[in-house]
Amino acid sequence: MDKQWSNKLKERFLKYVSFYSESIPFVDAFPSSERQWDIAKYLYEELKEIGLEDVSIDDNAYVMGFLPSNIDKEVPTIGFVAHFDTSPDYSGENVKPQIIENYDGGQIVLNESLNMILCPKDFPELSQYKGQTIITTDGTTLLGADDKAGVAEIVTAMEYLVANPHIKHGRIAVAFTPDEEVGRGADFFDVEKFGAEWAYTMDGSEIGELEYENFNAAYAHIKFFGKSVHPGYAKNAMINAVTLAREFAAELPQDEVPELTDGREGFFHLTQFEGNVSEAEIQYIIRDHDMDQFNARKELIQNITDEMKAKYGEDKIELEMKDQYYNMIEKVKEKFESVEIAEQALKDLGITPNIKPIRGGTDGSRLSFMGLPCPNIFAGGHNFHGPYEYVPLESMEKATQVIIRIGEIVAGE
Numbered sequence: 001m002d003k004q005w006s007n008k009l010k011e012r013f014l015k016y017v018s019f020y021s022e023s024i025p026f027v028d029a030f031p032s033s034e035r036q037w038d039i040a041k042y043l044y045e046e047l048k049e050i051g052l053e054d055v056s057i058d059d060n061a062y063v064m065g066f067l068p069s070n071i072d073k074e075v076p077t078i079g080f081v082a083h084f085d086t087s088p089d090y091s092g093e094n095v096k097p098q099i100i101e102n103y104d105g106g107q108i109v110l111n112e113s114l115n116m117i118l119c120p121k122d123f124p125e126l127s128q129y130k131g132q133t134i135i136t137t138d139g140t141t142l143l144g145a146d147d148k149a150g151v152a153e154i155v156t157a158m159e160y161l162v163a164n165p166h167i168k169h170g171r172i173a174v175a176f177t178p179d180e181e182v183g184r185g186a187d188f189f190d191v192e193k194f195g196a197e198w199a200y201t202m203d204g205s206e207i208g209e210l211e212y213e214n215f216n217a218a219y220a221h222i223k224f225f226g227k228s229v230h231p232g233y234a235k236n237a238m239i240n241a242v243t244l245a246r247e248f249a250a251e252l253p254q255d256e257v258p259e260l261t262d263g264r265e266g267f268f269h270l271t272q273f274e275g276n277v278s279e280a281e282i283q284y285i286i287r288d289h290d291m292d293q294f295n296a297r298k299e300l301i302q303n304i305t306d307e308m309k310a311k312y313g314e315d316k317i318e319l320e321m322k323d324q325y326y327n328m329i330e331k332v333k334e335k336f337e338s339v340e341i342a343e344q345a346l347k348d349l350g351i352t353p354n355i356k357p358i359r360g361g362t363d364g365s366r367l368s369f370m371g372l373p374c375p376n377i378f379a380g381g382h383n384f385h386g387p388y389e390y391v392p393l394e395s396m397e398k399a400t401q402v403i404i405r406i407g408e409i410v411a412g413e
Contacts, residue, residue, distance in 0.1 A: 001397040009156045009400060010393055013135070014097055015042075016084070016148040022092040023085040023182045026221065026283075030187060031061045031085070031178035039084045043151070043176050050159040052174070060178070060188040066195075067158055067172040071411050075170035078338075078410055079199030080157075080403055081363055081374065082150030083180030086142060089271075089385040096138040105130035110387065111139025118388055125206060125382060126390075133393040143389040145381030149396055150202030151176055153379060157403035169407035173199070177363050183217065183324035186366035196372060198338040201364040202403070204378035206354070207395040210346065211376040212332040212339050213357035214365045215266070215287040216294035217324040220301050222248060222284075225316050228277045241280035244312065245273060249282060251304045264289040264357055266297060289327055289357055325361045331368035332375055339375050345405040351398060354378075377402060 001009070019039035024032040031037070044057040052065035069075070086092035100108055105127055110116040116139030120126045126134075137143045154174050161167055173196045177185040180203075204211055226241030252268050261267045266288025273282045286301070288294040298321060305319045332339065346353045364374030380395030 001401060005156065005160060005400075006393065006397055008159070009152055009396055010133075010135075012156060013145075013149060013152040013391075013396065016151055017095045017097060017144040019084075020093045021085050021144075022088055023179045025088055025182040030184065032182055032184070033085075036061055036085055036178045040176070040178065043084065043155070046155060047158075047174070050155065051162040052158060058188075058190070062178070062189060063176040064194060065158075065174050067161060067169070067174070069169065069171045070165055071168050071170060073412070075410050075412065076197040077171040077173060077195055078406065079173035079175065079194055079196035079372070080154045081175045081177065081199050081201045081367070082154055082203060082379070083147045083177045083185050083363055084151055085178050085181050085185075086144045086148075087146065087181040087385040090142045090387065091140070092142050092144055095141045095144055097143065098136045098138055100134040100136065103129055103132055103134045108134065108136055110136055114139050116387060118390060123383065123388065129392045129394075134390055135393060136390040137387050139387050142384070142386055143381070143391065145379065145389055145391040146384040147180070147203045147379060149381050149391050149399070150379035153202050153396055153399045153403060157400045160400070160404060161407065167404065167408060168411040168413050170411050172407055180363050183219070183361070185363040186325075186370060189363070189367060189370065191367065191370050191372045194372065198335045198373040199364070199367065200338070200342060200406070201362040201374055201376045202379045202399060203362045203364070204358075204376050205381060205384070207378055207380060207392075207398055208346065208351050208354040209376070209378035210339070210342055210353050210355050211358045212355075213289060213329045214325070214327055214361045214376075215289055215359065216291055216326050217361050217365075218286045218294070218298055218321060219324060220284040220286060220298075220319065220321040222282050222305065222320075223318040224248070224275065224280045225318075226277050226279065238277070239312065239316065240277050242275050242277065244308065244316065245275060245280040245282050248304055248308060249273070252300070262359070266290070266293055268297065287359075291327065325365040326369055328365045328368035328374065332373045335373040338373055341406055341409050342375060342377055342402070344409055345402050348405055348409075349398060349401055351402070
């Protein structure tokens with residue numbers, strides 16, 4: 001990618017991360033945070049400015065646009081999707097990116113006063129980007145490469161195709177979604193309006209990733225209700241809600257947690273624990289690639305709840321548990337050319353495909369079950385959802401080129 005387009009891509013990404021677009025879990029509103037409208041409205045105007053057609057923003061903050069075909073023959077309409085919200089796991093407010101040009105392969109000081117250092121010893125994959133341009137945080141927020149890198153790549157690819165009509169392609173649909181990070185990014189996605197036979201989420205991590213398997217996912221929100229009594233007179237009278245919550249957590253397998261699992265291994269992830277004697281609550285996300293094991297995990301949560309209700313009383317525990325998304329492979333294999341074309345695009349650009357299951361999910365997970373098969377392609381970032389997040393500019397350039405090349409392959413070029 002030449003310097004002009006590389007700079008466009010970089011500046012576009014830096015603009016996007018300046019928007020505070022953190023989503024909020026466990027709320028009824030959609031999108032979950034009003035602040036997501038700011039970037040949605042910006043993207044709506046930007047898609048019109050770069051020359052896409054039928055650009056729209058709906059009442060739920062979904063932004064769509066279309067690049068018309070420039071060939072005479074009929075080919076499948078394909079799509080590209082990315083989300084513009086950022087994770088509630090770490091603050092995304094007032095992001096101050098740092099740009100490290102010609103990275104020397106050593107430590108990157110994110111924040112000297114906080115002693116925050118991005119180090120190859122802790123993050124070995126960093127070493128492969130020696131000599132490249134690395135965009136990091138300042139150690140106080142996440143970066144938002146998940147998934148504003150994907151948004152920037154899609155918009156830049158569309159702008160490039162508009163500016164270079166000699167590159168042949170069929171009709172291409174693009175969409176940008178809210179609330180992916182809280183498992184609701186596809187809730188109101190209009191698949192019929194999008195009109196693609198298949199699509200790709202640009203929401204993977206390091207260069208080369210191509211994914212079409214993901215976790216089955218659910219969340220569990222458990223509330224505990226105690227009885228507060230003066231501790232000096234509490235024997236046989238007090239019921240401590242925090243103790244109930246701890247007892248519940250201890251019943252789950254202690255080695256089936258994110259920090260002790262990898263590959264296709266599932267887990268229970270305790271994401272929140274708060275309370276006092278009178279009332280406490282814990283929140284879990286439940287993940288497994290295998291549907292039978294996924295259902296067994298949910299059954300265990302239910303069984304622990306039932307046993308503790310029998311022990312302490314029906315009114316002492318409340319469980320809300322809900323599925324979030326499922327493993328997309330069941331639907332992607334029905335349009336497996338989507339994977340084959342993406343793999344070919346990577347190879348054509350000299351990128352080694354890294355095909356592996358996603359230890360997470362994307363909007364594409366649910367979209368696949370809504371009739372839009374949707375494999376996931378790398379967007380380039382690393383260490384999502386925290387202050388050590390970074391993205392190499394060169395990986396973003398390659399992702400942009402992959403989008404363009406996929407369009408060419410579908411057009412028969």
